[in-house]
Amino acid sequence: MFIGPWSFKILCCLSIKESTNDNQITPQEPSSPTKNNLRVVLAAGGTGGHIIPAVAIADELRVSNPNIEILFIGTPNSMESTSIPSAGYPFTSIPPVKLFRPLVSLENLSLPIHLIRSIIHSFKLLKEFDPHVVIGTGGYVSFPTCLAALLQRTKIVIHEQNSVPGIANYVLSYFSYLVFLSYNSTIECFPKKHNCVVTGNPVRVSLRQFVSRAVARLEFFPMAGEEAKVILVLGGSLGANAINIALLNVYSQMLLEHKDWYIIWQTGVESYNEMESLVRNHSNLVLKPCNGKELIVYQQYVACSQSTGLMLCSQSNYHVDLCSLESDVVMKLYSFLHSMDLAYAAADLIVSRAGAMTCSEILATGKSAILIPQLIKTIPSPDVAEGHQFKNASLMADVAGTRVITEDELDSTTLGTAIEEILGDDALRAEMSERALRAAKPDASAQIAQHILSLVESSTKRK
Numbered sequence: 318m319f320i321g322p323w324s325f326k327i328l329c330c331l332s333i334k335e336s337t338n339d340n341q342i343t344p345q346e347p348s349s350p351t352k353n354n355l356r357v358v359l360a361a362g363g364t365g366g367h368i369i370p371a372v373a374i375a376d377e378l379r380v381s382n383p384n385i386e387i388l389f390i391g392t393p394n395s396m397e398s399t400s401i402p403s404a405g406y407p408f409t410s411i412p413p414v415k416l417f418r419p420l421v422s423l424e425n426l427s428l429p430i431h432l433i434r435s436i437i438h439s440f441k442l443l444k445e446f447d448p449h450v451v452i453g454t455g456g457y458v459s460f461p462t463c464l465a466a467l468l469q470r471t472k473i474v475i476h477e478q479n480s481v482p483g484i485a486n487y488v489l490s491y492f493s494y495l496v497f498l499s500y501n502s503t504i505e506c507f508p509k510k511h512n513c514v515v516t517g518n519p520v521r522v523s524l525r526q527f528v529s530r531a532v533a534r535l536e537f538f539p540m541a542g543e544e545a546k547v548i549l550v551l552g553g554s555l556g557a558n559a560i561n562i563a564l565l566n567v568y569s570q571m572l573l574e575h576k577d578w579y580i581i582w583q584t585g586v587e588s589y590n591e592m593e594s595l596v597r598n599h600s601n602l603v604l605k606p607c608n609g610k611e612l613i614v615y616q617q618y619v620a621c622s623q624s625t626g627l628m629l630c631s632q633s634n635y636h637v638d639l640c641s642l643e644s645d646v647v648m649k650l651y652s653f654l655h656s657m658d659l660a661y662a663a664a665d666l667i668v669s670r671a672g673a674m675t676c677s678e679i680l681a682t683g684k685s686a687i688l689i690p691q692l693i694k695t696i697p698s699p700d701v702a703e704g705h706q707f708k709n710a711s712l713m714a715d716v717a718g719t720r721v722i723t724e725d726e727l728d729s730t731t732l733g734t735a736i737e738e739i740l741g742d743d744a745l746r747a748e749m750s751e752r753a754l755r756a757a758k759p760d761a762s763a764q765i766a767q768h769i770l771s772l773v774e775s776s777t778k779r780k
Contacts, residue, residue: 362391363456366674373519377766411438439465478673479705517758518677523658533662549664552585566729580648589652671710680757685749716756
């Protein structure tokens with residue numbers, strides 16, 4: 318994120334003006350922490366790729382120090398505004414700051430105003446909470462919160478999930494005590510290399526706990542046999558229409574040709590209604606109401622196809638089950654998967670975007686994968702604006718043998734062929750799994766938590 322020189326002047330004036338008035342918010346050194354009063358702020362938001370690492374770090378900090386006080390700062394009406402409280406942490410919000418592409422555009426003319434407004438809100442929140450350290454894990458909220466922390470002379474550390482940093486983290490790295498990285502190669506991208514620590518990308522605690530393949534498959538496909546192959550398709554937390562459309566045009570034929578193949582399909586929240594409608598109205602399926610009380614209770618429908626031998630069962634607006642005529646569920650369609658540990662454990666192959674979080678989860682679970690990196694867009698996005706996903710996917714291909722399909726190449730044929738090649742070759746899947754596990758860093762969150770606690774402790778001793 319670029320900030321012109323005049324913007325920095327405004328920030329400096331804000332700091333001077335407020336420090337001359339006793340009734341205004343005054344930057345000050347945070348109080349010395351003890352085991353019972355350590356306070357930490359985490360700034361994260363936008364997508365699961367920024368939120369999940371932050372929650373994983375918070376969980377580890379809480380394990381190390383049960384008395385720690387943690388506050389999350391995000392934006393209102395966002396993914397983090399619901400997921401953070403659900404994870405058991407206090408949450409507060411600041412006005413969002415969005416950077417549009419291209420940088421030189423009319424939409425960015427008001428950027429300095431929105432940035433200053435968010436910094437002022439962050440400044441007030443930090444003044445009240447008085448943290449000993451602020452941790453930024455990315456998203457639009459991280460930059461103004463960390464700048465506000467600098468104005469208060471509060472230590473900041475950042476975590477970069479992607480293989481190449483974005484503009485915001487690059488700028489913040491000049492002022493950060495520590496810069497946590499997911500990949501060794503990313504060190505070369507930062508100006509202050511001595512502050513960089515390669516820890517890996519924190520993944521959900523549930524993914525680091527063993528869930529047996531058999532138990533996971535009972536959850537999704539209780540009728541599946543030992544030789545079954547499960548494909549987990551992740552459209553992202555918001556949605557990835559290119560992947561959804563490609564799968565839409567190939568899933569029916571694929572399931573008909575392979576009686577022991579099964580699909581878990583997360584469409585993404587924003588794409589779910591469209592995908593559910595398209596699956597229901599698939600050209601090979603004929604929709605008609607289901608018999609019995611389930612029609613009233615679940616608003617359930619059954620689509621039976623005399624030509625394909627497939628049946629579609631839609632259970633409420635939460636997920637859709639695609640069934641064979643023998644009532645054996647062969648595909649489940651979800652807007653959002655809450656039990657990701659079970660989904661990963663059940664899967665033989667992952668088809669997904671190349672977000673940093675997903676890449677780390679693929680490595681941690683040792684799964685073979687097909688990645689479709691998202692194209693750079695002109696709309697605001699904290700994940701794809703700098704082409705992060707293509708670089709993430711390229712790195713995954715190098716370290717884990719992951720198959721990469723560009724969005725320009727993606728269609729039902731290329732996707733179907735790649736799935737056939739990987740699921741049809743047990744030796745290839747075993748090799749991809751072994752390479753992924755070797756490249757994984759399962760203790761990333763524990764490392765980061767320990768570095769943060771050591772930083773706060775050492776700075777206290779020097780006072």
